[in-house]
Amino acid sequence: MRFMLIVKSTPEFEAEASTGFQPDPTVFAEMAAYHEELARAGALLDANGLQPSRQGWRVRYDGERRSISDGPFTEAKELIAGYTLIQVASREEALEWARRFPNPVGPGQPAEIEVRQLFELDDFAPSGEVERFRELAASK
Known part of the structure; x- marks a missing residue:
């Protein structure tokens, strides 16, 4: 099963990015350690x-019709x-x-991550389109 942990x-x-974002070294180190642990676990x-x-x-x-809107976008929480x-x-x-994901903003700060499960091709009824996606996955 695949899941995406989404950092809001x-x-x-x-706002910070206009001056060049630099992550807090402590938060960056916690994130690195967490991701190393995930990698060691094969996850x-x-x-x-x-x-x-x-x-x-x-x-x-x-x-x-399609239209393009350039950022920035106003609702940061979304x-x-x-x-x-x-x-x-x-x-x-x-x-x-x-539960173990480090606070992406820093200790004691309000933050949110969202977790969503990804669809697997087996979740869908067999069809020619599903087989096309299987072939794409196999060709990687």
Whole structure:
């Protein structure tokens, strides 16, 4: 089972980035230790921080029409600052790893991560489209 631990952004991170974001060394060290532990356990698939929303854009769909909106985006609490992708045997194991996730903002600071399970191809009824995705996965 794969799960994504999603680190929510903060207004401070979104504002700070204009001057060049530098992570708190203590938080960075805790994150490194946590991810090393995940890797040793064979659970880590990927992890990364994201640039602030001012560096991104959104694509909106309205019927056949698409429009692009450049960042920054206003609701920092709805934005993602980073993620960790893990593969574990159960929801309970994912929950235990999530409980151990270091506070991404720093000790004593309010922060939030969200955990979501990824779909697996076996979750879908067999179809030609599912097989196309299996072939794509096999070709990696």
